[in-house]
Amino acid sequence: MSKVTLVSAVCLFLSCLAVQAATIGSLSAERVHIGHNKGGYALTGALFQTLRSDLESDGHTVKAGTPEVTASYLSDVDLFFTGLPHLDQKSAGAATTLEQGALKSWVMAGGTLIVIGDDMGFDANVNTWLSPFGLTLMDAQISGGTWTSMADPLMTGSLLGATYSQNKGGYYAADGFTAYATTDGKPSVVGSVFGQGRIFAFADVNSFGSKPGADERQFVRNVAGMADVPPVPLPAGLWLLLSGMGGLAVARRKGRRPERA
Known part of the structure; x- marks a missing residue:
């Protein structure tokens, strides 16, 4: 040779293994939960401001969120971040059949999807975004947890074996998925290859807004860095x-x- x-x-x-520049899409503010955060739980809202700044400092582009997930919107997107789907307005937070089909086809073709869940009733709407991929969020209120210590390109630096800062979140029924973090022995951050793409899910949104949330943000940054690299x-x-x-x-x-x- x-x-x-x-x-x-x-x-x-x-x-x-190299970090790649990705274009990141998300749901717009009217599709996500409002809570007490200005701009709601959208990637463009206040809760994810630090994460958004981290992603942009890594060289990624965060495009404007969309009120409807379509093949056209996803055509130039490498990573789609749902934010926390709306709880109070059920129709706003739930994925439609057309959105499910668009996302599934996009992931199969190489896109990377990150879905955010939480406890106390969020499971119904969150699961409409997860069901096309065979993943289910279970309603619970469990806290704490640990990041896995397994060798994986996504588990860089301080993540390995570190404390996971879940705060009264759910967990995943995740057969066939890799558990990147667990809480009370239950999968709380999971991921899997799906077709030519990948899907990841968090069982708690609050960890992103807490002081220890640097690890959660780092994991998303690691995912974004590989978002346009075939798995x-x-x-x-x-x-x-x-x-x-x-x-x-x-x-x-x-x-x-x-x-x-």
């Missing part, structure tokens, strides 16, 4: 890299073999 092939293999492997399994990338190195070693041995008389 030539040096050019080896370099190509290394570049492809590293590109799966190639890491072992496949490693085998590609190793095969290139092995091929180069064989080529070198052949080049050093003495000529026969």
Whole structure:
């Protein structure tokens, strides 16, 4: 194998780990819960102001939220962040059949979706955004928790094994999903590859507004950094890299073999 092939293999492997600039879409203020936060629980509202600033400082673009999720809106979006769907106005917070179809097709084609849940009745509307992906938010009021200590590209820096700051949130019935954080042994931050894309979900919105919420924001930043990179399994990338190195070693041995008389 030539040096050019080896370099190509290394570049492809590293590109799966490199931070990418993403375009981030979200639900607009009229579709999310209002609560006591100016602008509600939308990505463009007050609760997520620090997260939004973090994402923009990482080089990502946060576009204006949408009152209706359509294929047209999603066409230039790499990551879609629901915010916390409306509780008091059921029709405003629930995903329509057309929105479910648009999001599912978009994720299947490579988009990344982050859904935010909470406790005490939010499960009904939140689950309309999750049901196309086989994920269910369970209504509960559990607090605390721990980030996983497993090796994963999304679990960088201080996240590994750190305290998760859930505050009276729900949990997920998440068969087939990876639990990135647990509360009382139940999955509270989960994710999975879906088609060519990914879906992630938080069981509590309050952690983003609390002082310890830096870890929650960091996880979203890590997800955003990989949002426009196809979810190639890491072992496949490693085998590609190793095969290139092995091929180069064989080529070198052949080049050093003495000529026969």
